[in-house]
Amino acid sequence: MIVSASRREDVPAFRMDWLMDRLRSGWYDVPNPFDARRARRVALDPASVDLLVLWTRNPSPIVPRARELESMGYRFYVHATITGYPPPLEPGTLRDADAVAAFSALSGLVGPDRVLWRYDPVIVSRELDADWHAQNFERLASLLEGRTRRVTLSLVDEYARTRARLEAAGLSDVVFGSSRVEAARRAAAEGTAPDAIGAPAPATQGELFDAPRALPPEPYPGLIARLAAIARERGMEAVSCAEPYDLSSLGVARGACVDAALARKLFGVEVEAAKDRGQRKACACAPSVDIGAYGRCPARCAYCYARR
DSSP states (O other), rough: OOOEEOOOHHHHHOHHHHHHHHHHHHHEEEEEEEEEEEEEEEESTTTTOEEEEEEOOGGGGGGGGGGHHTTTOOOOOEEEEEOOOOOSSTTTSHHHHHHHHHHHHHHHHHHHSSSEEEEEEEOSSSSSSSHHHHHHHHHHHHHTTTOEEEEEEEHHHHHOHHHHHHHTTTOOOOOSOOHHHHHHHHHHHHHOOOOOOOOOOOOBBBSBSOOOOOSTTTTHHHHHHHHHHHHTTTEEEESSSSSSSOGGGGOOOOOSSSOOOHHHHHOOOOOSSSSSSSSSSSSSOOEEEEEOOOTTTTTTTTTTOOOO
């Protein structure tokens, strides 16, 4: 079993002590995100957990716990998001200089293959145009060179209230990779209801990439190609996250954030490699159990789908 902590909230940044306590106890009752009266008991002992995937915008609390996690018998890698965005977009997160320092410290402990950079989501607006992103990404990539082997890119999606939150944070004319309008049209055509927390389902999205996909709206194709080229120059592979578009022509491979192949490469463990059916259709992640909760993350990122 793979345990994810967490797509729903930044557990390492704000609740690392809680996570360590849960791991020591060997179990946790994960609340159902749609029915608080129901919970699923998840075994968290090292014998039950094949892989622990940590997601954070602040790797600092992981640094002093990395060796302890390993001594307890847990195999783990970390997704660390560093965007360099203005504070109103990510008011509760670490500033990029401190995040880079923590990222570097963790990479020095566990190696660059186990700390994965996320430049995610890519938000294009009048204030954050393609040139801004190219310069910002180059700056961050130069600081992280040699400290990671992979960078994950994804386009900002329009969840419920996302546009209003981004506008309140000072952005105008935001270009979404997929919009709520597209999601509603597709749901109507398929006779399905939109996700209960407002997750988008782009109109062009099929079952993974079973047919050629159009490229995302302008100016994303040229921008993504520029970012991928910068990543290659800095020794990083650029991969996508749950994108309904085939970005391979732009130099971006289809990625899996919960990655069975990476688990095999890093730790020699075999985990279920089938698609996680609890995620969006375009998501290539292996099945995992997420032990976070929606709606309580103090980071308050304006673009976050998990906010309520």
